[in-house]
Amino acid sequence: MQAITQAGFRYLPLVLLALAWEIVARLNLIDSSALPPLSKVATAWVDLVRDGELIDNGASSLYRGSVGLILAIVVGGGLGLCMARWRLLDIFVNPLVELFYPLPKSALIPVTVLWLGFGDGSKILLIFLGCMIPVTIGAYNGARGSDHALVWSARSMGANRLRMMLDVIMPSALPELLNGIRTALALAFILLVSSELIVSQKGFGYLIGYLGSTGSYEGMYAVVLTVALLGFAADRLYQLFMQWVLRWRE
Amino acid sequence: MAGVEDAPSLAAAETEISQDAVRRFDVAFRGGAAIFSILVLLIAWEVFARSGKVTAFMLPPFSAVAERIYADAISGALWRNLSVTMVRAMAGFFIAAAGGIALGAAMARNTVVRWFFDPIISVGFPMPKIAFLPIIILWLGVYDVSKICIVVFDAIFPVVTATLAGIASVDKELIWSGRNMGASEGELMRQITLPAALPQILTGLQVALPIALIVAIIAEMAMGGYGLGGAMMSASRFADSRGVFAGIVEIAIVGYALLKAMAVIRRRLLAWHEEASHH
Numbered sequence: 001m002q003a004i005t006q007a008g009f010r011y012l013p014l015v016l017l018a019l020a021w022e023i024v025a026r027l028n029l030i031d032s033s034a035l036p037p038l039s040k041v042a043t044a045w046v047d048l049v050r051d052g053e054l055i056d057n058g059a060s061s062l063y064r065g066s067v068g069l070i071l072a073i074v075v076g077g078g079l080g081l082c083m084a085r086w087r088l089l090d091i092f093v094n095p096l097v098e099l100f101y102p103l104p105k106s107a108l109i110p111v112t113v114l115w116l117g118f119g120d121g122s123k124i125l126l127i128f129l130g131c132m133i134p135v136t137i138g139a140y141n142g143a144r145g146s147d148h149a150l151v152w153s154a155r156s157m158g159a160n161r162l163r164m165m166l167d168v169i170m171p172s173a174l175p176e177l178l179n180g181i182r183t184a185l186a187l188a189f190i191l192l193v194s195s196e197l198i199v200s201q202k203g204f205g206y207l208i209g210y211l212g213s214t215g216s217y218e219g220m221y222a223v224v225l226t227v228a229l230l231g232f233a234a235d236r237l238y239q240l241f242m243q244w245v246l247r248w249r250e
Numbered sequence: 251m252a253g254v255e256d257a258p259s260l261a262a263a264e265t266e267i268s269q270d271a272v273r274r275f276d277v278a279f280r281g282g283a284a285i286f287s288i289l290v291l292l293i294a295w296e297v298f299a300r301s302g303k304v305t306a307f308m309l310p311p312f313s314a315v316a317e318r319i320y321a322d323a324i325s326g327a328l329w330r331n332l333s334v335t336m337v338r339a340m341a342g343f344f345i346a347a348a349g350g351i352a353l354g355a356a357m358a359r360n361t362v363v364r365w366f367f368d369p370i371i372s373v374g375f376p377m378p379k380i381a382f383l384p385i386i387i388l389w390l391g392v393y394d395v396s397k398i399c400i401v402v403f404d405a406i407f408p409v410v411t412a413t414l415a416g417i418a419s420v421d422k423e424l425i426w427s428g429r430n431m432g433a434s435e436g437e438l439m440r441q442i443t444l445p446a447a448l449p450q451i452l453t454g455l456q457v458a459l460p461i462a463l464i465v466a467i468i469a470e471m472a473m474g475g476y477g478l479g480g481a482m483m484s485a486s487r488f489a490d491s492r493g494v495f496a497g498i499v500e501i502a503i504v505g506y507a508l509l510k511a512m513a514v515i516r517r518r519l520l521a522w523h524e525e526a527s528h529h
Contacts, residue, residue: 009365010365010368010369011369012369013365013366013367013368013369013370014369014370014373017370034388034389091279091280091283092283092286092287093287094284095283095284095285095287095288096287096288096291098284099288099502099506100502102460102502102505102506102508102509103498103501103502103505103506104460104463104464104467104501104504104505105464106464106465106467106468106471106479107467107478107479107482107497107498107501107502108498109468109471110471110482110483110485110486110494110497111494111495111498113486114307114308114486114489114491114494115308186376186378189378190378190380190464192378193378193380193381194380194383194468194471194472197380197381197383197384197472198468198471198472198483204381205381208381208384209384212384212387212388217388220384220385220388221385224381224382224384224385227378227381228377228378228379228381228382229377231376231377231378231381232373232376232377234376235376236376
């Protein structure tokens, strides 16, 4: 009970903000087309769910996002681990990673459209390219930081390269790798929504743009809030997952 | 006698010199490898684009892209777009920096401010705030104000959290002794707490800077008009792939230069800090 009151007190400001929104909109302090009341946004949300539009577009967004992100984790993580393990690869590939790391990833949106058009492919490619670098850097830093004594003792006990990678280097690289993936997760949402806003015929971003251009602002607000809360929920779930994976650490 | 005594230190000096030489060789080798890798990438791009396996529309050769950048630089279009984008990104970044540090400091000092903003920051930080772009356009139109606003909205979160964390980790004895010597709360904040928290605040700014650039470019792509993002988008609409690739190269150079400049500024500002002696 006490925990609930505490949480309630903690999140009270958010409730106050929602109330202020409703009151400001109801009193028409701001033009109601620019700020529809929260209650109307909620009704619009229910309507969007009921006629399937939100689910359809959401499913295609989630599909694009998860495929791109998984590709980025597998390829980027593998590349980072290999770079940490083989010095020659490190020396020649690291400059390229450093070159692409500061590239504002949104610059890739028009190119992916040029290559793969307006559909799923261009979004998946964009998310893959944009999210790969943080995962690579996380895996690389993590694996390079792995304790040399552990590596040596594993080697003296006759572990081969694959076993060494799976049993020694992967676990010690895990915390930094997982942090890199967390950055990639946030980036995936940003790239997904912005590319769908700019060029798309499907997805959350498309739906936001479509509802906005037809003047149904309640619906637009509903989708914007849905995407924002999904991004927040994904990050919280991922944090829980990280804690569970790393529970063997102190 | 003297010669014998000198021998160990000479040997030590010699190993030091040879270690130094090894280090220098390593740095030179890595630098050479970096230039080599980038050259290989550019040559591979050129050769692959000219091989006929891809059309010039899908991948124009690097030389054609470089020519395009040169032509844009001569005609002045590059500088106009670059300056417009930089003004938006930097205006947003500096507002976010000032506002974020002020808000973080206020949250650290005042429990009511902290109570109010803490859930907003912790819920807002992981949200993809770019989704709010259409709402900001609805409110403020498609001009500079809305673009700068979305940059501030996105870039302020890492600054606030870094400032809070930095202030929380300041050595309490520094503050106690400052207070003992009669510093007011304002003086404590300006002269002790904020400088001591500076390393973490700068880290927050280093996170916020690329965000500012990314968001400024997205906003330009979504709203059109001048700017590097807008120019890339209109090039893409007119199937002008040289223009698109020129945009990527230009934006990549800007991003790289900004990050390097930020690292230099960090080293300057933290010259007094023990962190600097590691370099």
